[in-house]
Amino acid sequence: MTTPNPLSRRLFLQRAAVGTLLATGGSTLLAACAGSGSNDNGSNTGGGTKSADNPFGMADKATVEAIIFNGGYGYDYVTFAADIAQKKHAGSTFKVSPSTQIAQQLQPRFVGGNPPDLIDNSGANQIGFNTILDQLAPLDDVFEANNYEGTKIADTLYPGAKIPGTFDGKFIAMNYVLTLYGLWYSDSLFKENGWEPPKTYDALLDLGAKAKAKGKYLFVWGKEAATYYHTMAVDGAIKEGGDEVRLGLENLKENVWSMPQFQGIFKALETMVKNGYFVPGGAGTQFTAAQAKWSNDQQAILYPSGSWIENEMKKATKAGFNMKGIPEPTLTDAPKLPYESLRSAAGEPFIVPAKGKNLAGGKELLRAMLSKEAATNFAKTRLAPTIVKGLVPADGFGSTALQSQSAMLDAAGTNIFDYQVFGLYGMNTDQLVVWNSFLSGQIDAAGLTKGLQQITDKVRNDSSVKKIPVTK
Amino acid sequence: MTVTHEAVPGGGPKRSVPRRRRPLTFDRVSFMVVFLGLPLAVFVIFVVSPFAQALWYSMTDWSGFSSGMNFVGFDNYVKLFHDDIFLKAVRNNVLLAIVVPIVTIVLSLTLATLVTIGGSGTGTIRGLRNAGFYRIISFFPYVIPAIVIGLIWAQVFTPSSGILDAALSKIGLEQFKDYAWLGEAKTAMPASMFVMIWGAVGFYMVLFIAAIRGIDPEVFEAARIDGAGRFRTAISLTVPLIRDNVQTAYIYLGIAALDAFVYMQALNPGGGPQNSTLVMPQQLFTTAFSKGQFGYSTAMGVVLAAVTMLFALVVFTVNALTGGRDQRKAKVGR
Numbered sequence: 188m189t190t191p192n193p194l195s196r197r198l199f200l201q202r203a204a205v206g207t208l209l210a211t212g213g214s215t216l217l218a219a220c221a222g223s224g225s226n227d228n229g230s231n232t233g234g235g236t237k238s239a240d241n242p243f244g245m246a247d248k249a250t251v252e253a254i255i256f257n258g259g260y261g262y263d264y265v266t267f268a269a270d271i272a273q274k275k276h277a278g279s280t281f282k283v284s285p286s287t288q289i290a291q292q293l294q295p296r297f298v299g300g301n302p303p304d305l306i307d308n309s310g311a312n313q314i315g316f317n318t319i320l321d322q323l324a325p326l327d328d329v330f331e332a333n334n335y336e337g338t339k340i341a342d343t344l345y346p347g348a349k350i351p352g353t354f355d356g357k358f359i360a361m362n363y364v365l366t367l368y369g370l371w372y373s374d375s376l377f378k379e380n381g382w383e384p385p386k387t388y389d390a391l392l393d394l395g396a397k398a399k400a401k402g403k404y405l406f407v408w409g410k411e412a413a414t415y416y417h418t419m420a421v422d423g424a425i426k427e428g429g430d431e432v433r434l435g436l437e438n439l440k441e442n443v444w445s446m447p448q449f450q451g452i453f454k455a456l457e458t459m460v461k462n463g464y465f466v467p468g469g470a471g472t473q474f475t476a477a478q479a480k481w482s483n484d485q486q487a488i489l490y491p492s493g494s495w496i497e498n499e500m501k502k503a504t505k506a507g508f509n510m511k512g513i514p515e516p517t518l519t520d521a522p523k524l525p526y527e528s529l530r531s532a533a534g535e536p537f538i539v540p541a542k543g544k545n546l547a548g549g550k551e552l553l554r555a556m557l558s559k560e561a562a563t564n565f566a567k568t569r570l571a572p573t574i575v576k577g578l579v580p581a582d583g584f585g586s587t588a589l590q591s592q593s594a595m596l597d598a599a600g601t602n603i604f605d606y607q608v609f610g611l612y613g614m615n616t617d618q619l620v621v622w623n624s625f626l627s628g629q630i631d632a633a634g635l636t637k638g639l640q641q642i643t644d645k646v647r648n649d650s651s652v653k654k655i656p657v658t659k
Numbered sequence: 660m661t662v663t664h665e666a667v668p669g670g671g672p673k674r675s676v677p678r679r680r681r682p683l684t685f686d687r688v689s690f691m692v693v694f695l696g697l698p699l700a701v702f703v704i705f706v707v708s709p710f711a712q713a714l715w716y717s718m719t720d721w722s723g724f725s726s727g728m729n730f731v732g733f734d735n736y737v738k739l740f741h742d743d744i745f746l747k748a749v750r751n752n753v754l755l756a757i758v759v760p761i762v763t764i765v766l767s768l769t770l771a772t773l774v775t776i777g778g779s780g781t782g783t784i785r786g787l788r789n790a791g792f793y794r795i796i797s798f799f800p801y802v803i804p805a806i807v808i809g810l811i812w813a814q815v816f817t818p819s820s821g822i823l824d825a826a827l828s829k830i831g832l833e834q835f836k837d838y839a840w841l842g843e844a845k846t847a848m849p850a851s852m853f854v855m856i857w858g859a860v861g862f863y864m865v866l867f868i869a870a871i872r873g874i875d876p877e878v879f880e881a882a883r884i885d886g887a888g889r890f891r892t893a894i895s896l897t898v899p900l901i902r903d904n905v906q907t908a909y910i911y912l913g914i915a916a917l918d919a920f921v922y923m924q925a926l927n928p929g930g931g932p933q934n935s936t937l938v939m940p941q942q943l944f945t946t947a948f949s950k951g952q953f954g955y956s957t958a959m960g961v962v963l964a965a966v967t968m969l970f971a972l973v974v975f976t977v978n979a980l981t982g983g984r985d986q987r988k989a990k991v992g993r
Contacts, residue, residue, distance in 0.1 A: 290948040290949065291948055294723055294724060294948070297724040297725070298723070298724065298725070298726060300726065311949075312948060312949070313949075314724060314948075314951065315949060315950060315951040317951065318722040318723065318724045318725070318951025319722075319724045319725070319951075321725070322724065322725065410841075410842060410927070410929060411928065411929060466837075467818065467837040467839070468817075468818025468819060468837040468838065468839040468842060469839070469842065470839045470841075470842025470843070470932055471816060471817060471818050471838075471839025471840055471841040471842030471843070472817055472818055472819075472839065472842070473813070473817065476817065476820065612950075613945075613949045613950040613951075616929060616930070616945050616949065617744070619929045620929060620930060620931075620932070620933060620934055623842065623929070623932055624844070624932055624933055627839065627842055627843070627932070629843075629844060629932065629933070649738075651720055651734075651738075651952070651955070
């Protein structure tokens with residue numbers, strides 16, 4: 188009658204807890220190592236046979252998955268290219284999906300070893316290149332292949348097309364859209380007032396005074412884009428001092444920001460801030476709203492930006508604005524690189540992960556994008572040239588900004604430079620803070636120098652950040 | 660043969676004999692497995708194990724995008740405490756966790772008092788006239804998602820085109836023309852705090868209203884007969900009686916303030932002027948996704964969790980030291 192209870196409720200709970208802890212503890216350990224799964228070298232070339240029509244050996248009836256950053260340029264230009272590729276490879280499926288959260292969305296897929304076949308790694312949430320370098324396939328063979336018209340792709344591109352996508356000597360990102368940095372203005376407004384587009388910082392200061400007399404400002408900035416002035420200053424300093432300045436920046440040299448080229452420009456900018464040549468309140472203004480004060484309200488007369496600006500402000504540009512661009516100003520009128528030289532680099536980096544299911548398919552889609560048809564479609568609909576040269580007609584599809592881009596590129600010739608240091612080490616967020624303070628007058632040129640140097644020093648002294656030396 | 664005591668209804672004098680356990684049948688075991696084992700397993704797998712994982716990751720140099728990682732011990736933590744930007748974020752979070760809950764609780768308690776016991780001085784205890792209307796109005800902000808609140812206020816604070824600038828210049832405060840509320844280091848943090856408080860007051864008001872409604876109205880009537888004014892009633896009666904609710908509200912608000920990610924990301928995605936509104940989760944986010952340092956950012960997450968627990972501990976301790984425990988004992992004893 189007295190069966191002793193072998194398992195009291197409390198004991199049961201204890202045992203249950205221990206049991207589950209053990210069970211899940213094991214899985215925790217497994218999960219903790221989940222990061223280290225799938226190390227197999229999945230460089231499946233596609234399984235098809237290579238031929239002139241199929242240079243990467245994409246398999247028949249394969250599926251290609253592309254994730255495209257859906258930003259200022261949209262993503263339908265890739266869909267357009269995918270349709271062309273689809274026609275060439277009947278039976279295969281090219282799936283193009285948009286994303287604005289590249290890093291967040293693709294991070295688990297990189298860890299899990301099943302990334303998509305093609306990625307447009309762009310936008311504010313792009314994946315830092317130094318974190319995924321060794322997981323990307325080299326793209327040299329894409330440029331060696333023939334395009335859909337039968338010409339070798341390398342011969343159809345602007346010179347230096349490989350440079351912005353080459354890290355540590357490895358060409359792993361194909362930057363599709365040709366971007367150049369300049370100073371943009373309304374030709375009609377300048378003509379009306381008899382203003383000359385300024386070539387030096389002295390001329391900028393003069394123009395600032397003239398604009399103020401007319402109740403206008405020289406510049407405007409927005410909080411997320413304060414570093415456009417950083418780009419303008421850095422490019423001006425590089426033109427002024429040549430490779431010495433550029434390599435100093437790229438290799439995170441000590442006291443690089445104290446170089447006279449930077450100091451001269453920072454001082455001139457400081458004067459502009461003090462004289463009230465900037466539309467006040469930029470540090471609290473969203474950047475496209477700030478840009479509209481230049482393109483629509485014409486409160487400010489100049490804006491430093493990349494050539495995407497026309498497309499970005501398309502809907503907020505005053506009728507008859509006649510947007511034109513000029514190279515960024517230099518400190519003196521005798522800079523080391525000629526005034527006409529440009530920072531130009533292709534943007535929108537497309538990458539093919541080495542572990543993608545269909546490596547060849549990803550490359551094939553790139554080949555389709557570089558075809559004359561797809562590249563022309565892009566230039567025409569986005570009013571921006573791709574790295575495929577000679578596709579923008581003289582009338583720039585009716586856009587004055589595009590015309591001036593072609594003119595600037597022609598004038599620059601081979602005097603084209605670029606640098607990657609700030610994007611490579613993800614320094615933009617920190618620099619924004621310093622530049623917002625500087626442009627709103629809270630710190631002076633010395634404070635700006637100190638702030639920028641600290642950011643550079645922090646990266647240099649952080650042993651956990653892999654440095655990529657630049658020698659040329 | 661004996662008759663079990665349990666069989667005697669009402670219990671005999673030997674009632675203190677321990678009740679015998681029912682035998683462990685299949686029914687009972689399966690019941691325990693389903694209703695105890697399963698939830699426990701789910702909890703451990705989805706709640707406890709990620710914590711353990713986070714601890715592990717925080718001691719590696721994992722980039723977040725690769726499959727490999729190296730164990731680096733406490734290097735990440737050492738680095739954290741030398742990272743001026745992260746320390747700035749910690750300070751901002753602490754400031755938020757102090758100011759936002761206090762102001763929110765004071766405001767919502769005031770409003771709750773007004774709409775429940777702040778009404779006419781004669782007759783039954785009641786709130787202001789149209790109390791229901793005020794209650795609904797002040798609850799509105801809570802219905803709007805935090806991200807929307809952030810975006811709306813970012814527009815309000817925009818220099819020159821924002822409503823705030825326009826309103827201030829209209830009434831003659833010309834010095835605020837084109838003033839970048841979110842762009843000046845002096846005002847960015849107060850402005851952001853204001854938005855958070857604006858978004859939270861309504862909910863905590865409703866919480867306090869419910870608590871006050873739970874108090875026997877006779878207590879208030881007695882106080883009134885003794886000659887206590889409304890303010891005295893609120894301070895000496897309401898607050899002590901709903902002390903537990905206030906403590907809970909303080910902890911919830913504090914946790915919200917230690918997070919604050921949504922508001923800050925909407926108002927000042929870059930961390931604000933001189934990083935004056937940067938909070939830990941924002942720094943964690945950029946470190947993980949744009950700098951590709953998941954190990955380091957996980958360490959930030961662990962610190963954030965530690966700070967949150969420390970905060971809760973401090974609130975409990977302060978409450979206990981200032982007499983909260985005696986109060987509860989008294990209540991239980993009653």
